[in-house]
Each structure stands twice: as structure tokens, then as C-alpha cells.
Amino acid sequence: MRIDILTLFPNMIEPVLNESMMWRAKAYKFVNINVIDYRAYSEDKRKTVDDTPYGGGAGMVLRVEPVIKALRDIDGHEDALKILMTPQGIPFTQTRAKTLSKNKHVIIMCGHYEGYDERIRDYFDVEVSIGDYVLTSGEVAALVVVDAMVRLIPGVLSNASSAEDDSFSNHLLEYPQYTRPRVFEGKAVPDILLSGHHQNIQSWRLEQSESRTKKRRPDLYQKYKESKEK
Ligand SMILES: C[S@@+](CC[C@H](N)C(=O)[O-])C[C@H]1O[C@@H](n2cnc3c(N)ncnc32)[C@H](O)[C@@H]1O
The missing domain is CATH 3.40.1280.10 (SPOUT methyltransferase, trefoil knot domain)
Structure with a gap:
């Protein structure tokens, strides 16, 4: 480009x-x-x-x-x-x-x-x-x-899927992310993310994206629902 x-x-x-x-x-x-x-x-x-x-x-x-x-x-x-x-x-x-x-x-x-x-x-x-x-x-x-x-040109981001998961990509805001340490000032990383169960983690992330979008950006959530109905 x-x-x-x-x-x-x-x-x-x-x-x-x-x-x-x-x-x-x-x-x-x-x-x-x-x-x-x-x-x-x-x-x-x-x-x-x-x-x-x-x-x-x-x-x-x-x-x-x-x-x-x-x-x-x-x-x-x-x-x-x-x-x-x-x-x-x-x-x-x-x-x-x-x-x-x-x-x-x-x-x-x-x-x-x-x-x-x-x-x-x-x-x-x-x-x-x-x-x-x-x-x-x-x-x-x-x-x-x-x-x-x-950043959307294929190959620019080292991990292409990170652009796919970004907020707005599917009319959804991105799910919560965590990294080390597992516990900080009593706040623990959700157990599901430590489970190693890829499918469950994916479902949890989708649920989190949906509820976060519904709460923070009802306008976007409406578009998401409409796109799913198509
Ligand atoms: C001070 S602004 C001029 C605004 C103009 N008086 C108007 O009301 O449309 C000067 C320049 O900043 C840029 N600019 C300012 N706000 C912008 C925005 N929200 N999106 C894109 N460009 C913007 C545009 O290139 C614009 O020509």
C-alpha cells in the first residue's frame, strides 16, 4: 500500500x-x-x-x-x-x-x-x-x-488474529484480558483462563464481549444482534 x-x-x-x-x-x-x-x-x-x-x-x-x-x-x-x-x-x-x-x-x-x-x-x-x-x-x-x-494490512500485525478480536471487528467490544501475576492486591485472574480448556475460554470471552458491549455500547450491541439475525 x-x-x-x-x-x-x-x-x-x-x-x-x-x-x-x-x-x-x-x-x-x-x-x-x-x-x-x-x-x-x-x-x-x-x-x-x-x-x-x-x-x-x-x-x-x-x-x-x-x-x-x-x-x-x-x-x-x-x-x-x-x-x-x-x-x-x-x-x-x-x-x-x-x-x-x-x-x-x-x-x-x-x-x-x-x-x-x-x-x-x-x-x-x-x-x-x-x-x-x-x-x-x-x-x-x-x-x-x-x-x-x-494495522489491518495482512502481515503488519505479528498475530493476525489480534486484529480480528479487536473491539468493533464484529460489532463487539473486546473481552477482558489478563496477564501475570495471577493475583494482584486480592484481584485474581478468572479461573476459566487458567483452565487450558480452549473451547470454554472462547465461550467465556464471547459472553464477556457480549455483556460488556450491551452495557457500555447499547447502540453497537443492537448492530451485533441484527448482524446475527441476518
Ligand atoms: C480548525 S479545523 C476547521 C474546521 C472548520 N471550521 C469546520 O467547522 O468544518 C482545521 C482542520 O482540522 C482538521 N480537523 C479538525 N477536526 C477534525 C475532525 N474531527 N476530523 C477530521 N479532521 C479534522 C481538518 O483537516 C480541518 O480542515
């Missing part, structure tokens, strides 16, 4: 890409990630990428020319899936992460300032929001999308 990230703040992105799973995914060539500073595509002397809004109002607006010039300079941009990060986009979910992770080439645009010149929207295929709140700029949001997508 190839990912190009259009940003004004490469330094916010690079360090995250060089740690943990993301570093591993790049090192083992599961993904090739390029970070592009679209300020470099501004043609004025001061390399500005924003301007005041027509009609007046607070804040600055991201200009269309540098963004589209940077986008068109990306090899293969015509065929790539082009994602615009915005709080006005469709909500990002695990299901969407799974679908996106199947793309060969994804371009992600990080906004800044008060908003985009509306015409920028015409050059992107999908607008994605990571939640109903407003961040200062798109970098953190883009990293959320990249991380969730990349």
Missing part, C-alpha cells in the same frame, strides 16, 4: 511514523508513506497557503491553488483514493478502516485554518471525520486514519 499525506506540518507526522507498528510496517515494506509539505507549492514569495474569506468573517481559508498543485504532483494521483480530513466528513469507523486498508494508493489531505476553499472539495473522493469535535489541524486526524488502516 502507498499513502501520501499532504500537510503543512510534516514534523507532526514523521515522528509518529517512525515508532512502533507504523515503523515496522514501513521497514518490512507493507506500506510506503510519503509526507508532502504543500506549502512548497505556493507560488508567492512568502509561501502563503491561506487568505481571507470572501464575504468577510473570522479566520483564514486554505487556498485552492497550492493544494491542487501538490495533489497533481503526486505520481498516480489520478487512480488513488483521495481523502479530505474534515469534521464535516463521514464518521471514521473500524469498518471504514478495513475498507480503506484494501486500497493500493491513498492520498490524505490535512487541513488547517478556519476551513478549505470550498472548491478544494471537488478534487477529493471522500471526506472523513474522526469524531464530532474540532481539532486545530488535520495531522492528528490523518494519523488516526493511517494507523487504523495500516
